[in-house]
Amino acid sequence: MRYWLMKSEPSEYSIDDLARDSQVAWFGVRNYQARNFMRDQMKVGDGVLFYHSSCEEPGVAGLAAVSKLAYPDETQFEVGGKYFDAKATRENPRWFNVEVAFKRKTRLLSIAEMRELPQLANMRILAKGNRLSITPVDPDEWKFILAKLGV
DNA sequence: GCCAACGTTGGC
DNA sequence: GCCAACGTTGGC
Numbered sequence: 001m002r003y004w005l006m007k008s009e010p011s012e013y014s015i016d017d018l019a020r021d022s023q024v025a026w027f028g029v030r031n032y033q034a035r036n037f038m039r040d041q042m043k044v045g046d047g048v049l050f051y052h053s054s055c056e057e058p059g060v061a062g063l064a065a066v067s068k069l070a071y072p073d074e075t076q077f078e079v080g081g082k083y084f085d086a087k088a089t090r091e092n093p094r095w096f097n098v099e100v101a102f103k104r105k106t107r108l109l110s111i112a113e114m115r116e117l118p119q120l121a122n123m124r125i126l127a128k129g130n131r132l133s134i135t136p137v138d139p140d141e142w143k144f145i146l147a148k149l150g151v
Numbered sequence: 152g153c154c155a156a157c158g159t160t161g162g163c
Numbered sequence: 164g165c166c167a168a169c170g171t172t173g174g175c
Contacts, residue, residue: 007161009161031170032170033170053160053161053162054160054161054162055161058161058162111162128167128168129160129167129168129169130160130161130168130169131159131160131161131168131169131170133160152175153174153175154173154174154175155172155173155174156171156172156173156174157170157171157172157173158169158170158171158172159168159169159170159171160167160168160169160170161166161167161168162165162166162167163164163165163166
């Protein structure tokens with residue numbers, strides 16, 4: 001069992017949206033590293049920190065879990081769509097997505113607060129210039145964050 | 152296979 | 164809205 005942090009812009013899809021939907025396909029990822037995490041490493045049951053990015057108060061907003069193994073991202077085939085990829089074919093898909101299920105909303109653990117916690121100093125999300133939308137989380141970091149959030 | 156140019160990300 | 168950092172593209 002592994003742990004992950006997944007970014008989403010709340011104006012696009014927030015923790016409240018996930019609470020409403022219960023489960024969501026994590027489509028639209030167009031970065032190879034993030035794709036590889038989903039395709040090669042994420043397993044059903046893995047823990048997910050749901051992170052709000054590009055918003056007024058960025059930070060961890062809730063918890064989710066991987067609920068379905070990776071499969072080809074349907075949006076790569078949608079001609080004219082935002083996520084269309086002309087080089088992808090059904091026989092040889094390029095992009096994949098897992099699905100994640102809602103666990104719970106938490107108080108916001110802001111990036112500012114995270115930066116002040118030495119236990120989290122090595123998190124990818126805090127590294128300068130980090131842009132990866134999916135990053136692995138250490139079991140120790142996961143435990144610490146859950147304790148911090150009183151979960 | 153190099154690398155400059157370009158587009159995107161995302162905190163501030 | 165700014166801009167640093169990064170990934171991708173494409174000419175050579």
